[in-house]
Amino acid sequence: MVAVDPALRGAGLGKTLMQSLLMEARAAGAVLSILCPATLPFYRGLGYGCGGVTCQWSAPPTAFATPPSRAAVLRPADPLDAAPLALLRRPLLADGNGLPERTEALWTLALCPDGDPADLFRDPEGYIAIMPPRDRRLAVADHCLPSGATLGGAMGLLEGFRAQVDRVTWSGGPNDPLALLAGDGLRLDGREEWLVRPLDVAAALEKRGYPSGLTESATFEIKDSLIFGNCGRHHLEVAQSRGNISQIEQVVEAPARMEIGTFASLFTGHASARALWRAGLLHGEEKMIDRLQRIFCGAAPWMPDRF
Numbered sequence: 001m002v003a004v005d006p007a008l009r010g011a012g013l014g015k016t017l018m019q020s021l022l023m024e025a026r027a028a029g030a031v032l033s034i035l036c037p038a039t040l041p042f043y044r045g046l047g048y049g050c051g052g053v054t055c056q057w058s059a060p061p062t063a064f065a066t067p068p069s070r071a072a073v074l075r076p077a078d079p080l081d082a083a084p085l086a087l088l089r090r091p092l093l094a095d096g097n098g099l100p101e102r103t104e105a106l107w108t109l110a111l112c113p114d115g116d117p118a119d120l121f122r123d124p125e126g127y128i129a130i131m132p133p134r135d136r137r138l139a140v141a142d143h144c145l146p147s148g149a150t151l152g153g154a155m156g157l158l159e160g161f162r163a164q165v166d167r168v169t170w171s172g173g174p175n176d177p178l179a180l181l182a183g184d185g186l187r188l189d190g191r192e193e194w195l196v197r198p199l200d201v202a203a204a205l206e207k208r209g210y211p212s213g214l215t216e217s218a219t220f221e222i223k224d225s226l227i228f229g230n231c232g233r234h235h236l237e238v239a240q241s242r243g244n245i246s247q248i249e250q251v252v253e254a255p256a257r258m259e260i261g262t263f264a265s266l267f268t269g270h271a272s273a274r275a276l277w278r279a280g281l282l283h284g285e286e287k288m289i290d291r292l293q294r295i296f297c298g299a300a301p302w303m304p305d306r307f
């Protein structure tokens, strides 16, 4: 939580506090800072840009009445033992974009969102954690449903609450598996954006993955009024899904130009290079924009976690 005493707001304290925190994090080796904002302008002013989304879905339990033909039976499991769940979640992390590898604290927030453990059900491939029904609503605390069989088992479980609740709610991505299979009554109730602030552009680019089979390069210039190490001209070479970055002094080709917050959205793949260019946030020649488009395209980033 970030807060300034109400009597002292608007005097630059919040900005100073956050700037110091970002510099400390960078000095400690952090490459990105990620947060779920209560206010956008404050964080935009600190160099954060939109990194991805969290979708809030809901549906009546009857929307899960027709599960895939091959449905697994999900058995109760211990919600306080996250280690086996982390293993089940690994393939989702590898396929998707944006999901954090959870720390113990993040697992506690995911499986005990109100302080008490959720009810956990799993099979050898995946799991679903649900909260006790309240006010005729059933909240899914967390889910990992990587196969049709596990998904079918989870749908059967949710449908079984049709006498007790009117709606099932859950968080997920734009292509959430429960949302893909739900029938009548599915609703997207909300879509929140989370923010990213690159603390070390070169390290972030070298740790990121890139589209397999792509060999490409691009030159771009970043403006960052807080972290001067991020400023200047970067040359990125991509091959075999890896990126290699070098800072160049002499002008070989006209670089694309952007603020650090725009780079944040490009980096995660939340906004495409062409969309940012058309919005006037990314500047440069069209052929350089197209190279950035190829390098940073990928699965839409999303994350269900709150912290």
Ligand SMILES: CC(C)(COP(=O)(O)OP(=O)(O)OC[C@H]1O[C@@H](n2cnc3c(N)ncnc32)[C@H](O)[C@@H]1OP(=O)(O)O)[C@@H](O)C(=O)NCCC(=O)NCCS
Pocket: 001, 002, 003, 004, 005, 008, 009, 010, 011, 012, 013, 014, 015, 016, 036, 037, 038, 039, 041, 042, 043, 045
């Ligand atoms: C948000 C908060 C921490 C900002 O602290 P602050 O000391 O008042 O902010 P600052 O004076 O350092 O303002 C820095 C900049 O952010 C802007 N800003 C601050 N709060 C803002 C808000 N709520 N909405 C829009 N802009 C805001 C200021 O206008 C200023 O812009 P400038 O640099 O262009 O002049 C403080 O208002 C707060 O405690 N709010 C309630 C809790 C909250 O919302 N926290 C965010 C949790 S994610």
